[in-house]
Amino acid sequence: MAASVDDVLQVRRHQPTRLEGFVDASFAFAVTLLVISLGHVPASVSEMLAALRDVPTFAVCFVLIARMWRNHRDWSRHYDLDDAGAVGLSLLLVFVVLIYVYPLRIVFSLMFSSLSGGWLAEHAIGIRTVFELRAAFVVFGLGGLAIWSVFALLYRHAGRQHAAIGLSAAERLVTRVLIRRNVAFALVALLSVALAATLPFAQWPATIWLPGLAYLLLIPAAARLRRAAARELQALAAAP
Amino acid sequence: MAASVDDVLQVRRHQPTRLEGFVDASFAFAVTLLVISLGHVPASVSEMLAALRDVPTFAVCFVLIARMWRNHRDWSRHYDLDDAGAVGLSLLLVFVVLIYVYPLRIVFSLMFSSLSGGWLAEHAIGIRTVFELRAAFVVFGLGGLAIWSVFALLYRHAGRQHAAIGLSAAERLVTRVLIRRNVAFALVALLSVALAATLPFAQWPATIWLPGLAYLLLIPAAARLRRAAARELQALAAAP
Amino acid sequence: MAASVDDVLQVRRHQPTRLEGFVDASFAFAVTLLVISLGHVPASVSEMLAALRDVPTFAVCFVLIARMWRNHRDWSRHYDLDDAGAVGLSLLLVFVVLIYVYPLRIVFSLMFSSLSGGWLAEHAIGIRTVFELRAAFVVFGLGGLAIWSVFALLYRHAGRQHAAIGLSAAERLVTRVLIRRNVAFALVALLSVALAATLPFAQWPATIWLPGLAYLLLIPAAARLRRAAARELQALAAAP
Amino acid sequence: MAASVDDVLQVRRHQPTRLEGFVDASFAFAVTLLVISLGHVPASVSEMLAALRDVPTFAVCFVLIARMWRNHRDWSRHYDLDDAGAVGLSLLLVFVVLIYVYPLRIVFSLMFSSLSGGWLAEHAIGIRTVFELRAAFVVFGLGGLAIWSVFALLYRHAGRQHAAIGLSAAERLVTRVLIRRNVAFALVALLSVALAATLPFAQWPATIWLPGLAYLLLIPAAARLRRAAARELQALAAAP
Structure with a gap:
């Protein structure tokens, strides 16, 4: 197993x-x-x-x-x-x-x-103005984008050195999953930034929650990557 | 011995x-x-x-x-x-x-x-009001409760991993004593919080010292746990 | 090679x-x-x-x-x-x-x-006065002078202990290059300090950029030391 | 030797x-x-x-x-x-x-x-008052007294554990010298505190320098302890 x-x-x-x-x-x-x-x-x-x-x-x-x-x-x-x-x-x-x-x-x-x-x-x-609300979401989202991008780069760096480190096939697979996961999270942050920068908050006040709610996408993204990784690991273990 | x-x-x-x-x-x-x-x-x-x-x-x-x-x-x-x-x-x-x-x-x-x-x-x-006095004792007591609870959990975590760590029978016993000790101390803090929240400071001014004096209970509690532990250790050493 | x-x-x-x-x-x-x-x-x-x-x-x-x-x-x-x-x-x-x-x-x-x-x-x-501009450049330059001098001393200290550390001939050569490099950089900082202290900023306003531009000398200095070091390393490797 | x-x-x-x-x-x-x-x-x-x-x-x-x-x-x-x-x-x-x-x-x-x-x-x-001058010297001196006393205790603690640490005879001798040195320095600090607390600064203004000058005693004290230690070490090396 x-x-x-x-x-x-x-x-x-x-x-x-x-x-x-x-x-x-x-x-x-x-x-x-x-x-x-x-x-x-x-x-x-x-x-x-x-x-x-x-x-x-x-x-x-x-x-x-x-x-x-x-x-x-x-x-x-x-x-x-x-x-x-x-x-x-x-x-x-x-x-x-x-x-x-x-x-x-x-x-x-x-x-x-x-x-x-x-x-x-x-x-x-x-929050006094619509501009401040947009700015708060944009700054927060850029932070997430930066952090997750740095982690994606760290895992990519490790993946490239796999021979020197001596990573097993399963470890290389998990490293690739971690790169994908951090890229996916960075994209969610980018989506939130885009929403915060463009949504018509003033006309449709209900949309002010959307840039925040976008982060809920992290949950299905993480779950899906996890399931895919488990399948790939099983396939790897089953391979001769 | x-x-x-x-x-x-x-x-x-x-x-x-x-x-x-x-x-x-x-x-x-x-x-x-x-x-x-x-x-x-x-x-x-x-x-x-x-x-x-x-x-x-x-x-x-x-x-x-x-x-x-x-x-x-x-x-x-x-x-x-x-x-x-x-x-x-x-x-x-x-x-x-x-x-x-x-x-x-x-x-x-x-x-x-x-x-x-x-x-x-x-x-x-x-201290300007009775409310402030109560609040000071409650905040202090909740801090003690939190710290001692975290230590009780740390020792419980260690106790559960005893096989992996390779704890001897005497070490497992002392670990259990340390859990009990931190739980007892956390209960003393809880008692002080309860006294601070409920005592009628305004009517009976002498009671304002009680939430603080409750911490003196730590001394007999520690001494009693220590004596019990020494007896158990002796019994363990005497066992075949 | x-x-x-x-x-x-x-x-x-x-x-x-x-x-x-x-x-x-x-x-x-x-x-x-x-x-x-x-x-x-x-x-x-x-x-x-x-x-x-x-x-x-x-x-x-x-x-x-x-x-x-x-x-x-x-x-x-x-x-x-x-x-x-x-x-x-x-x-x-x-x-x-x-x-x-x-x-x-x-x-x-x-x-x-x-x-x-x-x-x-x-x-x-x-910057309110010419004196403040001079002072900013002088303070900055003295900092660079101090930092690079300390690094030159650190490498000199290492070079002197080469026998105790067990440095190879190539390592001793690189250590000498690093001393020279930090001395050269300290001299650039010193030049900037001298320019900032003496240039007639008030009469010729265009000269206010010179103490800053002096730091561009770091680039050719580093490149030249690098090339010289590569040549010396090659000579060392070629020696019997 | x-x-x-x-x-x-x-x-x-x-x-x-x-x-x-x-x-x-x-x-x-x-x-x-x-x-x-x-x-x-x-x-x-x-x-x-x-x-x-x-x-x-x-x-x-x-x-x-x-x-x-x-x-x-x-x-x-x-x-x-x-x-x-x-x-x-x-x-x-x-x-x-x-x-x-x-x-x-x-x-x-x-x-x-x-x-x-x-x-x-x-x-x-x-310094606005004679009291402030006294206080500055007393606080400074008590600090020196505390620091040197802690170091004396640290060396005494090490000296007592000499068997467990495995100190050689010469190391034990140097440890004793370091205890003496820190005690001597603590006594100099104490002297400065005593001078600061008692000298008639107001009547004889020249005495305001004495609590500070007392620290110059550290130099001959250190030199004397050093010479005595060198003699003892020589005697130890000469012993059969």
Whole structure:
């Protein structure tokens, strides 16, 4: 029987390299700066309670950034690459994450604030114009596009080095699936950006949800790629 | 003779993994931001002296966060787990610690400020309403509940993997004791939260100390679990 | 056939030492503080959009600091030195980088701001006097001079320890080339400083570009050193 | 012939442990926060030039904190201890360093500011009262006392574990010398504190320099301990 998609890739290294030390420290700072609002030590109990209203926003942003970190960690552990391509793409990932820490926080703060009527946010952030709404979705979508593109490039880089790394046939297949998956996700982000840039929000107010709802496409996309990968893995295991 | 409870668990790894690098950098950043009040470089000797009044608050918060770090370090060294459960629970621990850095500081600043008549705090923080007092205790207690629950889950996760890790019978016993200990501590925090939420502070002012005094229960709870564990270890060593 | 200049130096170590952990954490912190404007969490979508105008400035500064980090990483991996000289020079590098994080940002912010008519910068930074223009170039040039001098010293230190490290003849040759390269770059920075300090900007306004254009000399200098090194490597490989 | 005092201690470990990762990250943050004035990004060239006046202060503080880091690194490399005592004393060192980052900066800013007539400091910090002058010296001296005492305890801890570590007779001798050296330095700091607290600054203005000049005693103390250690090492080597 074929192995499941998740445990095909072997762990090739446990100890971090310097590149990973740099990446880990940067991600650790990014989440710390996300959660600990600097220059903003609460000076009274009521300020502390107000600051805690941002916890749902922090939680979502923390989960998103922690998942990116985990994906990079798994990439490193599975492929054990430390060459110029790995360094360049990893540093690009750090750069995109650092640029997006605050926009991420704004977008989710906005979402929780509007969903809760302003309660779930220390400072209610309002969207004042249609332009601002478009801009928030476009910036968020470009961030997703950038992150998923970098991961697609990281997996492509690993796939090209398969001989040097010593990837098995099943591992090469899973690597190709991961490239496809990140490309598909990047395309979903691109679709959301296109919708945000072109939909007539002012005339048809109901369309303002569409750029956000577009991200729901990630779920069937992931499921479909997963099923296809399981079939291919089975075929590979069945082959003589 | 049976070994004491403390030195039953063997050290299985000395070198940090990437997960631990991430956790360590986050904890180090958290304590640094706790102690170094950002955006607040003292600009004169008198401001420096004022800032030093916060040292007792910093010391207590530093000790608490450093102990959490040490417990996580020991957990990693003893069980050497680096799987999805270890990653998820460790990141959850980092998130809870980051959320609680400033509330912790506020609560102890409040405590030292009121115990010293406002002297031991750079800015005297007053409790203005009964609601604020309740809220401070509830937030603090929920933090304790979260931290101890995460540690109980970490030890439960290790206990379940005992075969893969290769825990001895004595080590499995100590792991169970550590689960019980963290559950007991989490229940003490829950009791404090319940007292803070329900006691009639306004009518009986003397009750305002009870949610804080509830934490004294940690001492007999720890002692009792320790004695029970020593007896069980002895029984295990005596068994054929 | 002789190997190319880039892959002559062997990797002697993959795992970081404590010195490198310290250097990496400092660099990671420096780029994080560069990109995440502290004490400046955007509070609205329009503030977020304004902050994103600084992205080109961040990108250039990030690339420059990331390259310094990468050069230090390669130096460590190739020479595997952890003695007093390595510690002292590495800490000096960290110090110079930390001192220069904000000046670097100012200089590129100024450049993008003036190239784009004030659009590519959150806060348009203007040069008000000839003295300020001179000063910006002098500070920037002294930074380059310091960084390249530290790298020249690092390579000289490695070259002197060639017997202890076990450098091959080709590796010693490449080490000498890297010393020369960093000395040449430091001299270019020195030339720019001299031009900025002495050119009659007020009388001949066209000369204000010269201290910046001086850095274009880095390109032919690098190319020429590269060609000379390739020739020497070939001669070495051809020698009996 | 006997080895010199400096190279008696053997390096027992190169790779950092988690404790050291935590200590290194904390020291890296401390120096970064020292140098990069947070919440204070210069917004013009003249502000940048003003900020650069603090460079001498930063340099001295950086050197002092980097030396403490280096001493801790050497302690770890030479004794390779990772037990409860090592963890507790190392965390205590981190705490004292974090508490002292800003006071250190104030004291040297004050010194450079007064030596240069206010030029070498972004914001001239004046001492307004005799009490403030006493306080600055007392705070600075207590910091030195704390740091040197922690190092004395670290070396004492290592000396006690000599059998477990496997220290040679010469290494035990050097360990004892390092305890004495740190105790002697702590006593110099204590002398400076006593002078600052008791000297009649108001009546005899010339005495205001004495608490600072007391630190010059470190030089003969270090030289004398060094000579005594060299003699003892020679005697040890000569013994049958």
